[in-house]
Amino acid sequence: MRILLMGHPNVGKSAVFNRLTGARVTESNYPGTTVDYTKGRVRIEGDSFEIIDVPGAFSLEPKDKAEEVAVKMLEENKEAVAICVIDASKMERGLYLALQVIEKGYPVVIALNMWDVAQDKNIEIDVEELEDILTVPVVPVTAISGEGIRELALRIKEASLVKIEKIIEKAGN
């Protein structure tokens, strides 16, 4: 199984990647640090998976060369599981891409990264409710310190396909 790290630029995909794999991909605090993909391996409960750090993209309609790489990675890995990394302090924006990936038919796990920043900003997110609506695993993470990374890794196997109609239905009532 292959795992793709998808998300907006500068939400911490490379930080999640480094924490999961122990690799040393460059992490910085500006959008566009990663412009090409990097492959790594992660061991979860004795199994080894390939994981790919994908350049940031706002949507699946590419605007620049780095986003083109991201969309290409998704299209070339039809069987992959996607970890959608979302900046918890700007969750709505991140959900846009996550929904697109779900609609494309990929099993998804959501990592709500920068959880510490969201808390500093007094933003409360009801993770259980979110999980219930989206019916995919949602894990709060602070990748810079490594908090939540273990849980994220353990829940990757729970990712399953969801029909968007089901999400619409659940969100509606």
Place this chain on the structure above:
Amino acid sequence: MLDLEQRWELIDKIAKRTIKFGKYRHTLKDAIAEITVKPLTGIPIAIAVLYGFWAFFVAFAGFFTDGFLVKLFDMHWLPWLQEVFPAGKESWLYYIFVGDPLADNCFEAFGMLTSGLFVVIGVVLPAIVAFYLVLIVLEDSGYLPRLAVLIDTVLHKIGLHGYAIVPSILSLGCNVPACTACRILETKKQRFIMRTILAIFIPCGAQLGIMLKVIPETVGWVILYLLAGYFILGFILSRIVPGESPELLLDIPSYQRPTFSNVGRKLWVRTSSFFTTAIPFVLLGVIIINVLHLTGVIDWLATGLGPLLSGWFGVPKETVGALIVAFLRKDLAVAQLSAIEMTKYQMVTSVVLVSIYFPCIATFVMLLKEGGVKGFLGSLAALVATVFLYGGLLHLIWILLGVA
């Protein structure tokens, strides 16, 4: 598939049920975020930050190079090597590895184990470490996107936008990753302009370090002349290259305190990649140039190209050796210039020529990889024109000033 509107509608519903915004306290972080991006306060701060960057770079590199490493290499390493090297002083082995037997400093000796090691470890290594240390702090703090906003108007004049500051600053460390970083620009035109002007005009950290050591009084002028060239060529290319130059749409991240572990990790990764990529090239460069000297190729080239070098550019024909080395490593090329007898003005011209004439081989490969054959040939054409016109212009300036 949903359309854009339906998707946002759904997100709205989800957000309403899952997110609660508490009271937001305005923090010191927000205040800093504000004053660093508003032009009135942001521009002076940007100048202060960049000056601080430069000052730290100079002080740090100078402290280690002049304070310790020059003494170590000139007073201990060189005399020791001159004494114990097993081959005779007249032999070609001695010439290649130790260099001039009469040299009393590692710059002039020009052997692989003397100048080669001195340039990489004595001069360039401290410069690279100093440069990356500050650069990494800038990268991790979140300041770069703010700099991009401030400089946006200026960079629009050359067909780019503010975010082009990111590849430009990365380029001051090394042109190679900077070429890849150009991918964050939206159009082919922008990426082409950016790659071309950074490969030609932006000196890398290794070159900056060696320039500081070799031409401390005039390094400022060299950088200014290169910077002017960056804008002039950018301006011309933005007028003649077809394509679009879109506006800057940028997400500014919040400030973050750089963590020791990440700064340390990145510094280590970059410094060790300098060791594995730069050192072999510098040592190889010294060997090649010494072999070319021994076999008479340099003399032959110097005689052949002499009229062009002295006539058009006004530099001594001996610089031909440095120009060959520049293709491998710019730092080594500048070091080599220091051993050639010439006036201060000729020195400035030579250093400028070494900078703009052909990027080092690693950057060259990147231009091809990122630009494709067409983009590569375009960059190459711009480069050849620049070397002759902009290099020649400097000679003309010296003639007009009466110092050539």
